[in-house]
Every structure is written in structure tokens, then in C-alpha cells.
Amino acid sequence: MADRLRLGIVGAGAIAQVGHLPALRKIRDVEVAGICDNDVVKARALADRFDIPDVFHDLSELIEFGQLDALLVCTPNHLHESHVLAGLAAGLHVLCERPLALTPAGVQKITRAQAKRDRVVMTGANHRYRPDIQMIRSFVQSGELGDLxxxxxxxxxxxxARTSLGWRQRRDQAGGGAMFDLGHALIDMSLWLAGFPKVERVSAVFPERGKGVEPSGTAMLALAGGLAIHLDTSWRFVGPGERFGLSLRAAKGSARIAPLSIWREHHGVAQDVSTAGAHSRETPFLLGVRAQWAHFVAAVRGDATAAPLAEQLLGMEVMNAIYQSAESGRDVTP
Structure with missing residues (x-):
């Protein structure tokens, strides 16, 4: 591998445009060598904007002619599994936007291929790398807030924001509606903060159920040790912008993001231990994407360890249980 990681991108949609490519501009160890999309006009416009030298219509062409070290998968959900497997078959390291696959079986297939090829595979989890979430996790791990x-x-x-994309309205291509689209990040972030305890049962409610995809959904996860995780997702929020947030309550403290606030008990008195940190003009989202790329590069070079794909398998099993619960009206064990 050369001094710089030669990266190919498949998929020229929104997450590549507003997330990955702006972040990669500041990652000196990565060179974006080519981009591929079935909409070549869109791919060419993105290549011109971000100084990407080559544009391809087909993933096989990108892999064959790009002389790549790694592949970024930003295609619609139902293509993730096959595109990750194609990258691994070519000996490439892969960063794939979530979800890694549409089913637990798909995640397991990728896990076997990753082990056989001995390559790094990471799923897009920029929420883990946000400075505010990192700060909260440090307090949770230190035990300063007590048991969650x-x-x-x-x-x-x-x-x-979502229904304008036609493939998101098809369950066979998207995997589901608002819960599948937005809930994967919430499940991963919550379980990661908690240290991935065993999920004992899942209960979910979708206000609208039917053959289409759900526009909103809520779920509750009961975990070992008495922890409860509450998830709420919607594609039809009425208000300014979008809303992304997390709050937690523990035996000796509490925390939330947007804005960051951390409180702990000190000699029987609630104490604000929040810290603003270094000021940045960038959003927590972009900071998280860039930190994720730094971790990916370090993992490829052997200087860091990528999160085990077993965590993605657990998340997919929990998601399956959420849909089973919403459809049956009963609690489900993942």
C-alpha cells in the first residue's frame, strides 16, 4: 500500500456529498481515486467539485481500474451487502454506510468473508465519534455516573427529507421505514454507550402498519441489569430542521446532547460537570465523520482495532425483533 490510502467510492448520494467527501478533504492519509454511480452525470459533478480524477458507471470498473486500497459504500441499502462482498473479493478494506446488510444472515456472510480475506470492514457509525457522545461515554465508562x-x-x-428518495419507500430495497432508516444509529449508539449488555426483550409500536414502510416508530429495549433503552423515530416531524438527540439517566448522574450537559452527584449535591471543549465551526456530525475516517485509516495500517462485526449483527437482530414486535403486538426476544 502506498503512503496514502487510495479510496474508491460507490454511490454519489447525499451522505457522500455532505458527509464523507467534506470530511476526507482534511484526511491527508486518504486519496479519493475514483467514484462510481449509475447516474454518471451526478458522479461527474461530484468529482469536479471534490477533484476526484476518475468517474465510473460500474463498480467492477472502479475496482478493476482504480488501483484501490479501500472502498467506501454509499449506495441504497439493498446493495450494501453485495458491494461490500465485491470489495472484499478484490482484497480491499471497506467502510460501508449503515446498515451493513438487510438481514442478520447478510451480516454473517460479510463477517465470514472479512475473516477469510483478513481485511478491515467498518460500518458507518459516525455518531460514536461525535465529541459530545465521546465525552458522555468517558463518564459512563469511568463509573462517575453510576449504573445506567x-x-x-x-x-x-x-x-x-426522506420520502423524496423513491427507494426508501420500498421495503425490499430500504429494509423498512423510519425505524430501519434512523433506528440503526440509535440502537448502535445506545448499546455502545451501555457496553453492549444482553438485550432480553423488545417491544415496539408503529402507528401505521401495512405493506408499505412505516413513517414513524417507537421501541423499548429491556436489557440485562435493569437498563431500559427507548427509541423514537419519525419521517414526518413538523418543526424547524431535524431532531437528533440522546439523554441518559444513571444512579449517580445524567447526561444529554444538543446541547451537551452532564451532571453527577457530589456529596449529595447535583454538580454540572459539562465541558464545552474546543470551539469548532464544524458540526458534531462532520467531526464524527472525520474522526471515523481517522480510525479507519489507523485500523488499516494496524495502529488501531476496528469494532467487531458482531456488534452489527446484534444491532440487526435487535432491529428484526423490533419489526416482529410491531407486527405481532407482543414482546420479542432477539
């Missing part, structure tokens, strides 16, 4: 008792996470978007 409740975690609440929510993500609301307006109807136009």
Missing part, C-alpha cells in the same frame, strides 16, 4: 438506568434516543426528520 435509562437511555432515550430520538431522530426525527421531515416528510420531504
Amino acid at each position: 438506568e435509562s437511555v432515550r434516543a430520538w431522530w426525527f426528520m421531515s416528510r420531504m
Whole structure:
């Protein structure tokens, strides 16, 4: 591998445009060598904007001619599994936007291929790398807040933000509606903060159920040790912008983001231990994406360890249980 990681991108959609490519501009160890999309006009416009030398219509061409070290997968959900497997088959390291696959079986197939090829595979989890979430996790891990008792996470978007993408309205391509789209990040963030305790049962309610995808959904996870995780998602939020947040309550403290606030008990008195940190003009989202890329590069070079794909398998099993509960009206064990 050369001094710089040669990266190919498949998928020229929104997450590549507003997330990965702006972040990669500041990652000196990565060179974006080519981009691929079935909409070549869109791919060419993005290549011109971000100085990407080559544009391809087909992933096989990108892999064959790009002389790549790694692949970024930003395609619609139903293509993730096959594109990750294609990258691994070519001997590439892969960073794939969530979800890694549409089913637990798909995640397991990728896990076997990753082990066989001995390559780094990471799933997009920029929420883990946000400075505010990192700060909260440090307090949780240190034990300063005591045992976690409740975690609440929510993500609301307006109807136009998601329903304008046709493939998101098809369950066979998207995997589901608002819960599948937004809930994967919430599940991963919440379980990661809690240290991935065993999920004992899941209960979910979707206000609208049917053959289509759900525009909103809520779920509650009961975990070993008495911890409860509450998830709330919607594609039809009425209000300014979107809403992404998390709050937690523990035996000796509490925390939330947007804005960051951390409180702990000190000699029987509630104490604000929040810290603003270094000022940045960038959003927590972009800071998280860039930190994720730094971790990916370090993992490829052997200087860091990528999160085990077993965590993604657990998240997919929990998501399956959420949909089973919403459809049956009963608690489900993942």
C-alpha cells in the first residue's frame, strides 16, 4: 500500500456529498481515486467539485481500474451487502454506510468473508465519534455516573427529507421505514454507550402498519441489569430542521446532547460537570465523520482495532425483533 490510502467510492448520494467527501478533504492519509454511480452525470459533478480524477458507471470498473486500497459504500441499502462482498473479493478494506446488510444472515456472510480475506470492514457509525457522545461515554465508562438506568434516543426528520428518495419507500430495497432508516444509529449508539449488555426483550409500536414502510416508530429495549433503552423515530416531524438527540439517566448522574450537559452527584449535591471543549465551526456530525475516517485509516495500517462485526449483527437482530414486535403486538426476544 502506498503512503496514502487510495479510496474508491460507490454511490454519489447525499451522505457522500455532505458527509464523507467534506470530511476526507482534511484526511491527508486518504486519496479519493475514483467514484462510481449509475447516474454518471451526478458522479461527474461530484468529482469536479471534490477533484476526484476518475468517474465510473460500474463498480467492477472502479475496482478493476482504480488501483484501490479501500472502498467506501454509499449506495441504497439493498446493495450494501453485495458491494461490500465485491470489495472484499478484490482484497480491499471497506467502510460501508449503515446498515451493513438487510438481514442478520447478510451480516454473517460479510463477517465470514472479512475473516477469510483478513481485511478491515467498518460500518458507518459516525455518531460514536461525535465529541459530545465521546465525552458522555468517558463518564459512563469511568463509573462517575453510576449504573445506567435509562437511555432515550430520538431522530426525527421531515416528510420531504426522506420520502423524496423513491427507494426508501420500498421495503425490499430500504429494509423498512423510519425505524430501519434512523433506528440503526440509535440502537448502535445506545448499546455502545451501555457496553453492549444482553438485550432480553423488545417491544415496539408503529402507528401505521401495512405493506408499505412505516413513517414513524417507537421501541423499548429491556436489557440485562435493569437498563431500559427507548427509541423514537419519525419521517414526518413538523418543526424547524431535524431532531437528533440522546439523554441518559444513571444512579449517580445524567447526561444529554444538543446541547451537551452532564451532571453527577457530589456529596449529595447535583454538580454540572459539562465541558464545552474546543470551539469548532464544524458540526458534531462532520467531526464524527472525520474522526471515523481517522480510525479507519489507523485500523488499516494496524495502529488501531476496528469494532467487531458482531456488534452489527446484534444491532440487526435487535432491529428484526423490533419489526416482529410491531407486527405481532407482543414482546420479542432477539
